[in-house]
Amino acid sequence: MSETLCFHPFANLIPSMSDEEYQGLKADIAEHGQHEAIVLYEGQILDGRHRHRACCELGLVPKFREWEGSGSAIDLVVSENLHRRHLTPGQRAVIAVEAVNLQQLQMQARERSVANLRRGDTLPDGNLVAPREQGRTRDQVAAQYSTNSRYVQDAQIISNAKPELLEQVKDGQITLPQAKQSLLREQKLxxxxxxxxxxxxxxxxxxxWKIHHGDCLEVLPTLAGSARVIFADPPYNLGIDYGAGADADNLPPDQYLAWCRGWIQQCADCLTPDGSxxxxxxxEWADYFGVMLREAGxxxxxxxxxxxxxxxNCVNNFNRCSRHIHYFVKNPRCFVFDPFAVSRLSDRQTKYGDKRANPGGKIWDDVWKIARLTGTCEERMPGFPTQVPLAITGAIVKCASEPGDLVVDPFSGSASTGVAAVQGKRRYVGIEASAEFCRLSELRLQALGQA
Ligand SMILES: C[S@@+](CC[C@H](N)C(=O)[O-])C[C@H]1O[C@@H](n2cnc3c(N)ncnc32)[C@H](O)[C@@H]1O
Incomplete structure (x- = not known):
């Protein structure tokens, strides 16, 4: 009869054991017998799913007992299992949220049952009608489940929006932060x-704008002499996977530099006579790039x-927190440079209130302090590993071109240059090798309308 027993929904709060854990338990029962009785509740197994399975597989008659606690049966499942299982804080937070949600459902069902009963009457489940349990704070729930309040909050948000993700966290397929990232990505998309x-x-x-899906070496020759400004943020040969595998971005140095020399020359040929x-x-490459740009004329x-x-952060060197922007022009006596696009208030204006200060401010220094786009930034596009902030592309586009000009980016990625161009009423041509990045960046540009 016991093989046909079902698991109570409360029992499923706790993830199943891994095969290794289960085999250990089964071997222990085979050697020493079943120590703890399997707990039954409402005719189903509340606690002891794996003990039950092991006994059945070993041909032993399982020992049972009925749950006779006074609180919530959920608390028994939690208190019996949390301490004896290796669960991550993320898994614990998921269990906490599922338990709270189940308890709320249970409470609502009870409230419906008690609607016509008075305090002290007996419910169909045999319990007395009690005042509604005060809701616990998130911190209290987190403490009970030995996790942190932030994780409980994240798990609750995911539970409301996409509960399937929580099952994957519980089963250990993904972590809670990965589930949160996945949800944010979907919502943003x-x-x-x-x-x-x-x-x-x-x-x-x-x-x-237009995004060409393909190799920049093939598309750049079609743009000869037309770009007022080109911004390039190429792969840095650091083994980043842009969709073609990490090896594609991990060439022998000579091969990488030869490839760069090729597209740098093509970009130089795409510039208008006054282009930049x-x-x-x-x-790793900044010094080589300076030389290659000169060699391109x-x-x-x-x-x-x-x-x-x-x-x-480095352990035996200075921390890496900067990159290089090489700014070159075709003609050193004829180029577009709008100082107002890259000006700020001067110290004379802000600190000293000096009347001699130029009211237009002063041009930026050649060190640009602009925060990189972290994973949680509002501007961040889902799915792009190396997105450049609009604060950079916007400044370059506005400084080095005029409305109506053509702006080109041979490594378009998320189209950060394209967004800056369209917002500034410039035309944009981006070239991108990854079909998926093309699709996503086209969405990003479409979403701007005609800006
Ligand atoms: C460093 S990322 C550019 C990121 C971009 N600046 C942004 O803000 O999203 C380099 C991009 O170049 C693309 N790429 C790599 N090789 C390419 C090639 N031969 N032609 C065109 N695009 C290429 C990669 O797929 C990747 O999206």
Whole structure:
């Protein structure tokens, strides 16, 4: 008879044992017998699913007892299992939220049953009608389940929006932070899709932008002499997976540099006679890039350091928190440079109230302190590993081009340059090797409308 017993929904609050854990338990029961009775509640197994399975598989008659507690049967499941299982804080938070939700359902059912009863009457489940249990704070719940309040909050949000994700956390397939990221990504994408659709339905005229899906080496020759400004943030050969596998971004140095020399020359050929070329690059390659840009016949205007405000902490070297922006022009005597696009209030204005201060402020220094886009930034697009802030692309586009000009990015990614261009009423051509990045960045641009 016992093999046909069902598990009580409360029992399923606790994830199943791994096969290894279960085999250990089964071996222990085979050797020493079943120590603890399986607990039954409402004719189903409340606690002891694995003991029951082991006894059945071993051909032993399982020992049972009825649950006779006075509080909630959920508390028994939790108190019996949390301490003896290896569960992560994320899994504990999920169990906490599922338990609270179940308790609320239980309470609502009881309230419906007691609607016609008075305090002190007996309910169908044999318990007395009691005043409603005071809701516990998130901190209290977190403490009971040995997790943290932030995780409980995240699990509750996920439970409301996409409960399937919590099952994956409970089963150990993903962590709670990964589930949260996945939910945020989906919500952001849905929002983008909604905005893109709304913008498409009201669009009057062709878009100011185009994303080419392909290899920049093949598309750049079609743009000869047309770009007023080019911004390039190439792969840095650091083993980042942009969709073609990490090896594609891990070439032998000579091969990487030869490839870079090729597209740098092509970009130089795409510039208008008064155009400028800006390249964002990491420490590993910055010196080589300066030389390659000169070899392409271009002239340096500035070597800008982007101070990202924080980065990689090192143990035996200075922390990595900056990148290089090479700013080169085709003609050192003829170029577009709008100082107002890259100006700030001077110390004379803000600190000293000096009447001689230029009311237009002063041009930025060649160290740009702009925070990198962390995973939680509002501006951050889902699914892009290396998105550049609009504060950078916006400044470059506005400084080095005029409305109506063509702006090109041979490594378009999330189209950060494209967004800056469209917002500034410039035309944009982006080239991107990844089909998925093309699709997502097109959505991002569509969502802008004609800006
Ligand atoms: C560092 S990321 C650019 C990120 C971009 N600046 C942003 O803000 O999202 C480099 C991009 O170049 C793309 N890429 C790599 N090789 C390429 C190629 N040969 N032609 C065009 N795009 C390429 C990658 O897929 C990746 O999206």
């Amino acid at each position: 849905a929002e983008l899709q909604r905005k893109a659709e709304a913008a498409r339905s009201t669009a009057d005229g062709p878009p100011l 070329f800006w390249i964002l690059i990491s420490d 271009l002239h340096r205007r500035a070597w800008i350091k982007w101070y990202e405000t924080f980065g990689t």
